[in-house]
Amino acid sequence: MKRFTRREALIVAAAGAALAACGGNGGGNANGEISGDQVTLRFTWWGSDARHKRTQQVIDAFTKAHPNITIKGEFKDWNGYWDALATTVAANDAPDIIQMDELYLASYAERGALLDLKTADKHLTTTDFDAKALATGAIDGKQYAIPTGLAAYSFVVNTDLLDKYKVTVPDDATWSWDDLKTVADQVSKASGGKVTGTQSLGFDIGGVNIWARQHGAALYSPEGKVVIPPDLLASFWQYQVDLAKGGMAPQASVSVERAGAPLDQSGTATNASAFGSWWNSQLTSLAAASGQKLKLLKLPGEAQASSAGGYYKPSMFWSISSRSKQPAEAALFVDFLANSQEAADIMLTDRGVPANTKIRSALVPKLTDTDKAAAEYLDTIKVGESPRVTPNGASDVEQILKRHTEDVLFARKTPQDAATSFVKELQAAIDAA
Amino acid sequence: MSSLGELQRLGSSTAGPPRKRDNRAAFFFLSPWFAGLVLITAGPVAASFVLGFTDYNLIQPPEFNGLENFQRMLHDERLHHALGVTFTYVFVSVPLQLAFALGLALLLDRGMRGLAFYRSVFYLPSLLGTSVAIAVLWRQIFGADGLFNQVLGWFGVQGQSWISDPGTALSTLIVLNVWTFGAPMVIFLAGLRQIPVMYYEAAAVDGASKARQFRSITLPLLSPIIFFNLVLQIIHAFQSFTQAFVVSGGTGGPSDSTMFYTLYLYQRGFHSFDMGYASALAWLLLVIIAIFTAINFWASKRWVFYDD
Numbered sequence: 252m253k254r255f256t257r258r259e260a261l262i263v264a265a266a267g268a269a270l271a272a273c274g275g276n277g278g279g280n281a282n283g284e285i286s287g288d289q290v291t292l293r294f295t296w297w298g299s300d301a302r303h304k305r306t307q308q309v310i311d312a313f314t315k316a317h318p319n320i321t322i323k324g325e326f327k328d329w330n331g332y333w334d335a336l337a338t339t340v341a342a343n344d345a346p347d348i349i350q351m352d353e354l355y356l357a358s359y360a361e362r363g364a365l366l367d368l369k370t371a372d373k374h375l376t377t378t379d380f381d382a383k384a385l386a387t388g389a390i391d392g393k394q395y396a397i398p399t400g401l402a403a404y405s406f407v408v409n410t411d412l413l414d415k416y417k418v419t420v421p422d423d424a425t426w427s428w429d430d431l432k433t434v435a436d437q438v439s440k441a442s443g444g445k446v447t448g449t450q451s452l453g454f455d456i457g458g459v460n461i462w463a464r465q466h467g468a469a470l471y472s473p474e475g476k477v478v479i480p481p482d483l484l485a486s487f488w489q490y491q492v493d494l495a496k497g498g499m500a501p502q503a504s505v506s507v508e509r510a511g512a513p514l515d516q517s518g519t520a521t522n523a524s525a526f527g528s529w530w531n532s533q534l535t536s537l538a539a540a541s542g543q544k545l546k547l548l549k550l551p552g553e554a555q556a557s558s559a560g561g562y563y564k565p566s567m568f569w570s571i572s573s574r575s576k577q578p579a580e581a582a583l584f585v586d587f588l589a590n591s592q593e594a595a596d597i598m599l600t601d602r603g604v605p606a607n608t609k610i611r612s613a614l615v616p617k618l619t620d621t622d623k624a625a626a627e628y629l630d631t632i633k634v635g636e637s638p639r640v641t642p643n644g645a646s647d648v649e650q651i652l653k654r655h656t657e658d659v660l661f662a663r664k665t666p667q668d669a670a671t672s673f674v675k676e677l678q679a680a681i682d683a684a
Numbered sequence: 685m686s687s688l689g690e691l692q693r694l695g696s697s698t699a700g701p702p703r704k705r706d707n708r709a710a711f712f713f714l715s716p717w718f719a720g721l722v723l724i725t726a727g728p729v730a731a732s733f734v735l736g737f738t739d740y741n742l743i744q745p746p747e748f749n750g751l752e753n754f755q756r757m758l759h760d761e762r763l764h765h766a767l768g769v770t771f772t773y774v775f776v777s778v779p780l781q782l783a784f785a786l787g788l789a790l791l792l793d794r795g796m797r798g799l800a801f802y803r804s805v806f807y808l809p810s811l812l813g814t815s816v817a818i819a820v821l822w823r824q825i826f827g828a829d830g831l832f833n834q835v836l837g838w839f840g841v842q843g844q845s846w847i848s849d850p851g852t853a854l855s856t857l858i859v860l861n862v863w864t865f866g867a868p869m870v871i872f873l874a875g876l877r878q879i880p881v882m883y884y885e886a887a888a889v890d891g892a893s894k895a896r897q898f899r900s901i902t903l904p905l906l907s908p909i910i911f912f913n914l915v916l917q918i919i920h921a922f923q924s925f926t927q928a929f930v931v932s933g934g935t936g937g938p939s940d941s942t943m944f945y946t947l948y949l950y951q952r953g954f955h956s957f958d959m960g961y962a963s964a965l966a967w968l969l970l971v972i973i974a975i976f977t978a979i980n981f982w983a984s985k986r987w988v989f990y991d992d
Contacts, residue, residue: 330933330934331934333955334934334954334955337742337954337955337957338954340742340743341742341743341954341959358957359743362741362742362743362744362957363743363744364743502844503848503849504828504844504845504846504848504849504938505828505844505845505848506848507845507848507849507937507938508827508828508845508847508848511848511932511933511935511937512933644956646955647955647956650935650951650955653935653937654935654937654939654940657850657937657938657939658939661849661850661851661938661939663850663939680956683956683958684741684957
């Protein structure tokens with residue numbers, strides 16, 4: 252076998268380095284010097300009003316320390332966010348710093364739209380992060396994203412409403428899905444239909460994950476195939492039909508309308524539903540919108556389940572566009588978001604309970620009410636291994652789920668037909684990517 | 685409207701300048717539009733034609749895949765569904781809208797006081813109709829807690845969310861389109877003004893009823909204008925996007941009941957990162973619109989009456 256000469260090896264190494272530099276970023280060098288000139292970065296996120304205000308404060312704190320860096324915030328609600336991001340990325344006009352979600356991470360990363368943050372390790376450190384949490388932002392050994400925090404699926408109950416209608420809060424250590432039906436029915440009846448017992452839970456993928464996991468199944472296999480048994484999915488939809496038909500959840504058209512609206516207009520936020528399924532990190536935003544007393548409950552059915560339904564989900568991530576012209580400055584800002592106590596003290600648990608362990612332990616004692624409740628919730632629940640990251644091509648899974656839920660709620664498809672169709676369509680989307 | 689009539693009068697009163705100079709003036713006034721076409725629209729149009737034959741995910745460079753995108757269309761059930769929704773929308777809303785526009789134009793043509801005011805009021809929805817603001821307003825009006833349900837409530841009817849029920853969502857969009865009857869109405873008004881009064885006078889002398897006058901004078905003489913409006917509004921309706929996008933929150937829901945062709949195209953391109961297929965879809969839409977316009981022109985020989 253021919254061995255490389257020293258010179259050949261050097262050439263190959265240099266070419267490799269040059270290639271890596273080309274592939275990694277379009278404009279600047281992520282580990283370059285921080286510019287002293289005036290620099291403008293664009294930073295995009297989704298969220299509620301409460302989050303927009305807090306994020307702006309964080310930006311102000313950063314620019315105070317770095318007066319030559321201007322950060323332009325571009326914020327939207329969840330539904331419009333991904334359309335806008337896809338459009339700007341396609342137009343080669345992506346924001347420098349991108350708030351990323353687990354659903355879309357693989358779709359963007361595997362297509363080369365995100366910077367490998369390890370190439371910016373001079374400005375952006377991750378040493379204080381829980382290794383397992385950090386791994387959720389890595390694909391094929393490249394760190395495309397840093398988790399902002401952890402979240403877990405939960406039930407939110409409005410205790411003011413329960414008091415008003417003299418319904419006792421169920422014991423969430425033992426409650427089953429049938430118990431949810433019973434208590435929701437009591438609320439709907441006591442309010443004369445003005446308030447419905449619960450929101451429908453057929454509109455976000457967390458609900459499906461929980462349902463599958465409690466039955467020892469999963470939505471995706473580790474290889475990224477859709478493996479949820481159709482019968483199981485059908486039973487999930489049957490449950491939603493029962494809720495709507497029995498008046499425990501709003502009528503179909505109202506559920507559909509609320510599911511498409513921002514968080515502030517949901518049944519929980521407008522005190523129109525007593526129970527609702529949410530990520531625990533949304534509690535503070537919900538409470539701010541609702542103005543009433545909201546409490547986190549463990550998921551129904553956990554006591555009866557064959558395996559734990561609950562899991563830790565990275566609530567969201569920080570990413571940098573691979574085509575950013577100022578990757579070094581962008582990395583410096585992400586470092587501030589991820590590692591600075593000052594930023595954490597402003598954001599609290601709005602983006603999840605921080606995945607940065609040093610920050611978390613310093614933060615928890617300072618929390619108040621809803622933030623503290625959200626943080627404590629994570630420690631009180633039983634969780635299993637986290638599900639696989641959403642495969643490339645499946646980022647539309649919630650749209651597909653929503654459409655099928657609508658079909659089922661409006662009796663256009665039986666739960667069984669919807670389940671078969673859902674699995675087929677989702678698998679086709681993954682295969683096409 | 686009077687401006688059209690004035691143009692006509694100007695044309696006939698100026699002592700017949702050579703046609704060439706007329707054309708030059710026309711090109712001059714059209715030049716901003718041509719500049720926009722060449723500088724802004726032409727490039728993307730050409731690019732989308734090429735992309736129609738590629739597999740392009742928006743982020744990585746496109747790869748040629750021949751006719752694969754077009755073969756896919758044959759088996760794409762959601763595309764077929766979207767075509768069905770779009771056809772329903774076009775063939776229900778356009779006739780309704782034109783009938784409405786013609787009816788109001790006839791009313792306004794009777795020369796009532798404050799005509800200019802009413803004309804502007806009726807034209808206003810057309811200016812706003814395709815805007816995001818009106819679509820948002822529509823969401824509010826036909827939502828679960830909307831104005832429409834409040835009105836129903838006065839009569840003791842318990843409403844629902846009209847925009848979120850697959851049985852009614854498309855109807856709310858059709859109502860929205862019909863409501864924007866202002867543009868064809870203004871053109872009808874201009875057409876009505878062109879019909880010489882003497883025809884009506886002669887018919888009245890002969891004892892023709894108003895209905896008979898409408899059928900035998902107004903409709904034939906107005907037919908070129910009706911044809912013009914029909915072609916324009918059909919093309920327009922095929923391309924509707926904003927209303928469905930905003931009212932359904934970009935999903936075409938509930939249950940794909942408002943999945944317009946353009947919205948499906950958009951979703952393929954920007955949600956599924958499938959821009960090659962989306963580009964091919966755009967060209968299919970062009971072909972569909974061209975076919976319908978050709979049919980229109982062919983059929984027009986049988987019912988459009990040119991008075992020259």
